[in-house]
Amino acid sequence: MKLTDIITAANRNLLKNKVRSFLTILAIFVGSFTIILNSAINAGVNDYIDSQINAMGGEGYLEMTPTATMDMMESMMSSKVSEYSDEKKDASQSISFKSEDFEKIKKIDGVKSVYPIYLSQEDYVTSPYTDKKYEISLNGTVEGFELDMETGEMPNVSKDNTKFEVAITKKYVTLLGFKDNEDAVGKTIQFGVPSTAKCYTVAKRSDCQTVVEATITGVQADGILTIGGGARANAALLNEIHRINSIGMPAENADVAYQATAFVDPDKIDQIKEELKKMNITAMTIDDEIGTFRTFLDAMVAILNVFGGIALLAAAIGIINTLFMSVQERTREIGLMKALGMSRAKIFLSFSVEAISLGFWGSIFGMLVSMTIGYAGNTFLHSEGMFLENLPTFHFVKFTPEVILPIIVLVMAIAFVAGTAPALKAAKKDPIDALRYE
Amino acid sequence: MKKASPRAASTAKKAPASFPVIEVSHLSKTYGKRTTAFKALDNINLKIFPGESVAIIGKSGSGKSTLMHLMALLDKPTSGTVKVLGINASKLKGKKLNRLRNKYFGFVFQQFFMNSNDTVLENVLLPLKIGKVSRFKRKKLALKALDIVDLENKAKNKATNLSGGQKQRVCIARAIVNNPKILFADEPTGNLDSGTGKKIIDLLFGLNQKGTTLIIVTHDEDLAALCDRQIRIVDGQVVNESKQKAGYIRRTAIKEGQKEDR
Ligand SMILES: Nc1ncnc2c1ncn2[C@@H]1O[C@H](COP(=O)(O)OP(=O)(O)OP(=O)(O)O)[C@@H](O)[C@H]1O
Ligand SMILES: [Mg+2]
Numbered sequence: 001m002k003l004t005d006i007i008t009a010a011n012r013n014l015l016k017n018k019v020r021s022f023l024t025i026l027a028i029f030v031g032s033f034t035i036i037l038n039s040a041i042n043a044g045v046n047d048y049i050d051s052q053i054n055a056m057g058g059e060g061y062l063e064m065t066p067t068a069t070m071d072m073m074e075s076m077m078s079s080k081v082s083e084y085s086d087e088k089k090d091a092s093q094s095i096s097f098k099s100e101d102f103e104k105i106k107k108i109d110g111v112k113s114v115y116p117i118y119l120s121q122e123d124y125v126t127s128p129y130t131d132k133k134y135e136i137s138l139n140g141t142v143e144g145f146e147l148d149m150e151t152g153e154m155p156n157v158s159k160d161n162t163k164f165e166v167a168i169t170k171k172y173v174t175l176l177g178f179k180d181n182e183d184a185v186g187k188t189i190q191f192g193v194p195s196t197a198k199c200y201t202v203a204k205r206s207d208c209q210t211v212v213e214a215t216i217t218g219v220q221a222d223g224i225l226t227i228g229g230g231a232r233a234n235a236a237l238l239n240e241i242h243r244i245n246s247i248g249m250p251a252e253n254a255d256v257a258y259q260a261t262a263f264v265d266p267d268k269i270d271q272i273k274e275e276l277k278k279m280n281i282t283a284m285t286i287d288d289e290i291g292t293f294r295t296f297l298d299a300m301v302a303i304l305n306v307f308g309g310i311a312l313l314a315a316a317i318g319i320i321n322t323l324f325m326s327v328q329e330r331t332r333e334i335g336l337m338k339a340l341g342m343s344r345a346k347i348f349l350s351f352s353v354e355a356i357s358l359g360f361w362g363s364i365f366g367m368l369v370s371m372t373i374g375y376a377g378n379t380f381l382h383s384e385g386m387f388l389e390n391l392p393t394f395h396f397v398k399f400t401p402e403v404i405l406p407i408i409v410l411v412m413a414i415a416f417v418a419g420t421a422p423a424l425k426a427a428k429k430d431p432i433d434a435l436r437y438e
Numbered sequence: 439m440k441k442a443s444p445r446a447a448s449t450a451k452k453a454p455a456s457f458p459v460i461e462v463s464h465l466s467k468t469y470g471k472r473t474t475a476f477k478a479l480d481n482i483n484l485k486i487f488p489g490e491s492v493a494i495i496g497k498s499g500s501g502k503s504t505l506m507h508l509m510a511l512l513d514k515p516t517s518g519t520v521k522v523l524g525i526n527a528s529k530l531k532g533k534k535l536n537r538l539r540n541k542y543f544g545f546v547f548q549q550f551f552m553n554s555n556d557t558v559l560e561n562v563l564l565p566l567k568i569g570k571v572s573r574f575k576r577k578k579l580a581l582k583a584l585d586i587v588d589l590e591n592k593a594k595n596k597a598t599n600l601s602g603g604q605k606q607r608v609c610i611a612r613a614i615v616n617n618p619k620i621l622f623a624d625e626p627t628g629n630l631d632s633g634t635g636k637k638i639i640d641l642l643f644g645l646n647q648k649g650t651t652l653i654i655v656t657h658d659e660d661l662a663a664l665c666d667r668q669i670r671i672v673d674g675q676v677v678n679e680s681k682q683k684a685g686y687i688r689r690t691a692i693k694e695g696q697k698e699d700r
Contacts, residue, residue, distance in 0.1 A: 001568050016555060336551045339512055340565045341540025343533065432513040435551060 001346050010354040013326065021358065024315070024322045028362025029369070031312030032411050036363075036404060037370035037397070038304040044378075044398035045297055051393070052223050053286045054146045059266040060112070061144065062273075063289075064105075065259055067280045069095045094280065097257045101279065105260075108275045110268030115142055116257035120241040123192040123209060125231075129177025133192065136172070138241070141232040144263050148393055151181035152218025155234035164214035164237040169230060170222050170390075181219040188213050193241050197248030210244045212237070222390045312411065315362065316418040319355050323422035327351065334426050335434020348427040355419025356412050363411040371399050457524065458485040459620060459651055460509050465518035467504055467674075478504045480674040482518070488619075491643065491652040493662035496671035502655045503548055503624055505671065509653065510543060510622045511535060540569045544618030546609050546626045548655070554598040558589065561597050562612045569616065583611040586641060602629040610638060614645060621645060624655045639664065 001009075014021040053059065072095065075082055082088075097116060105114050117140065124133035141147065147154045147167060155165035168176070168184065178184040192209045199208040214237050233241075246254035262283075264272050269285060276283045287294070327334070334347060374397035381388040381396055388394050467479040478501045486492055486509075494502050507513040508520055511527050520527040522538065530538065552561050559580055566576035584590045587607035592600065600608065606629045613621060626642065627635040639661060646652040654665060662668050670677045 002570050005567055332551060333553050336553070337564070337568060339510075339539060339545060339547075339551075340568050341536040341538070341543075342568045343536045346568075430513075432507055435512070435547065435549075 001342060001350075003349075006346065006350050006353050007357070010350060010357050013330075013354060014357060017326070020322055020325070024318045024358050025362045025365065027315035027318045028312070028359055028411060028415070029365045031308050031310075031315050032363040032366025032407065033370045034308035034311060034366075035305060036366050036399075036407050037374055038301055038308060039403050039407060040370065040374050040397040040399050042297065042301045043400070043403045044395050046294075047398055048223075048394045049290060049294065051146075051148060053290075055148045055223065056286045057142070057144045057261075057263065058146070059285065059287065060264050060269070062262045062264055062269070062283045062285060063259065064097075064262060064276060064281050064283045066095050066097065067277070067282045069258065070282045095258065097260055097281075101281070102260070104279060105262060105276070105281075108272055110265035110272050112263045112265065113143075114260060114262045115140075117259040117261060118238075118242045118255060118257055119245060120238050121194060121196065121245050122241055123194055123205070125172070125176070125189055125191050127176040127178075127187065127189040129187075130175070132175070134172070134175055136191075137230040138166070138191070138233050138238070139230070140238050140261075141167070141234060142261070142263075145232075147218075147232060148221045148223050149218045150221040150392070152185040152216070155217050155232065155237075157234055159235070161234060162236050163234075164212065164240060165217045165234045166214045166237060167218045167220050167232045168216055169220050172231065173219060184216050185218055187216050189216060190214075191241070193244045195247040196245055212240055212244070221393045223393065312414055316414050319358055319415050319418040320421060322358070323351060323355055323419050324425070326354065327422045327426045330426075331429065331434045334429050335431045338429065338431040339435065344427040347429075348423045351423035351426050352416055352419050355415045355423070359412040359415025360408070362415075363408040366411075367399075367404055367408065374399060456487050458521075459488050459523060460486040460653075461521040461524075462505075462509060463519050463521075465505075465508060465520065466516050467501075467508060467513075468516045478674050479508070479515075482674075482676055484669060484676065486651060486653065488651055489646070489649055490667060491646045491654070491665040493665040493668045494653065494655045494671060495657060495659065495662045495668055497657065500671045501674040502657075502671055504674075506622055506624055506653065506655050510545060511539070512545075540565060541616060542619045544613035544616060544621040544650075546606075546613045546621075546623040548624035548628070550605050550609050552597045552605060552608060552612075554596070556597060557593065558584065558595050558597055558600070558608050559593040561608055562593075562615055565612065565616045579615055580611070583615040584608075586614070587611045588637070603631065603634055606630060607634070607638065610641070614641075618650060620651045620653065622653050622655075625657075626654060627656070627658060627661060635661075 053061075071088075102114050102116060105111055120138070122136060122138050125136040126133045141155055141157055143157050145154065145157070149167065150170065152167070155167055156163070166189070168189075170181070173181055173184050176184070176189060178187065191212045191214065192206075193212050194205070195208050195210065199205065202208045214233065220232070273283045337347065378388075378396045380386065382392065383389070388396065462482055462484045465479055465482040466477065469476045469478055482505060494505060496502050504513070508515050511520065511522065511530065514528075522530065553564075559577070562583055563571075563576045563580035566579060571579070581590060581593060584593055587610055589604060589607055589611065592604065592608075597605065597608065606626065610623070610626060613623065621642070623642065627638055630638060642652060642654070643664065652665070654661065656662055
């Protein structure tokens, strides 16, 4: 018997017992549905997190802070009273990077580039299209960032670019008086930048502020990492702000970096962190920062998969039962086919294909329904008032062949395994006993 | 040349020196164990030569079907041997056995054994499907076989909806669809009226004429008389073997008929 004939025959046999087959497929469907939807959510959320991490420079992006700063923050947050020690106090002095630190960091194996973050402070942002001034938090962007742009481009990060450029977030578009994203791109906005030392001597804050103009290169999509965060500026703009901030300060006070960032080889992150730790520098990747969220997500996925797995196990028992009944009912047919020269292997295959078909249809329906519900749910969560409303690029579910196919194959494999015992029983039947069976 | 071949075949049949297609020696079959043990066949010896027509006759329960099943390698003897084409059946396993069943044997079972939910056509083409014949070709061959038994118009019907005699003819169509070398027929006319029965008999002997070895199980003495040889079984033992002239007469008659056709 040819394989195509076996497959057709198997599916026709399933159709002969519609109710029984349907119920078995339903059980498989429940398990497949759960696991497919679950995996699609897992893939969707993780994909989004990855895209956000890439926006922040990707896996090889490290944020470095002197360990003393971290300790200080910890003791500030802690409710315990710590014992005083001279060493600790000494160590806490070094909450900023020393200039030789950067030379040392650059020499660590796997480090590609290091960027000190100098203090830069801006008071407000405004534009010619509004009377109001708004607070803003301006962050840097360097080579390697892939900001999630909704309109326009990232600021030009090349060192030769002397133009002041900024990518704003979506909520500033209307605040700054633009009609829409397109309207904002290319326009000039103003930042009010204080010269900190001077501010102690003047009566009005505005007397120590300098206005810096910058061009909007694009609008970022709102994301989990941009929600509190504001705009992203290129180095030229940040350097200018820092220069204005430091006016009137002695140089040794001005050029102090309390934080730094680095791009490193992602495979060597652990060693690099270890090296930095010896230099009393704490390094964190974006992944570390959102690590707890990932752990939570993974745990959720694991729990739901266990439920799906239990459903599949029950379904497997259903398959075994269905097939044993089928073998029993078709004893005579099996005997006839053997008498007419069908091999044991082909008889085994016939019943296995029947089991696999049950798995196939169950998982296909599982896929279709989970896709329908998944996409509908995604649309719903993005509708007005729902929590994804402001995160248009966050696709809650992701149904790709890489997510779905392995699950369908797995379910079919489980069905095959479940079908082996009945299929073996059928294959072993003797033609004469089967023919005698009434 | 064409005319010469059937005659050459029939000469071969008459020569007892030719090699037997089936050889049964000291064959016994016991059903059940100890207290329920029942010896259905007891020390049977016989040879069947290529192109022969052989009738196995006897009363109900005498062991005819049992013997046929053993010769067709559908069952295993308790003791003794069955040789097919000179090969001991106990050595025939797996692929070879399946090929033999599928390509060389044709079966008409006493209880029909049809897949009652399938169509008549599906039932008839089953041996070809198992034998990997292409979809198109097997349909053509099955329709031809149905035409021979006068049931072409029932091809699309469900097998359950046929009358007893029609079912029997479907079984015969299925048995001949693969153009077998040896045809085993267990009571092939058991459910037929004399008219239809005669048609089937003509068909079977027509095949025999073209070289198919015919083994017919029957309790119908008239049908048995048409065969080259009769093997009579009583309580699992062969009581006598006889050659009746009627068989030859009949064959000659068919031969004459064919000559007229040409
Ligand atoms: N599987 C079995 N178990 C026990 N006894 C059996 C079995 N099969 C057949 N028999 C017995 O063996 C004997 C021969 O049976 P068999 O079917 O060969 O008879 P038969 O000559 O074909 O009869 P009929 O003309 O009625 O078909 C019978 O007495 C029957 O009861
Ligand atoms: Mg019988």
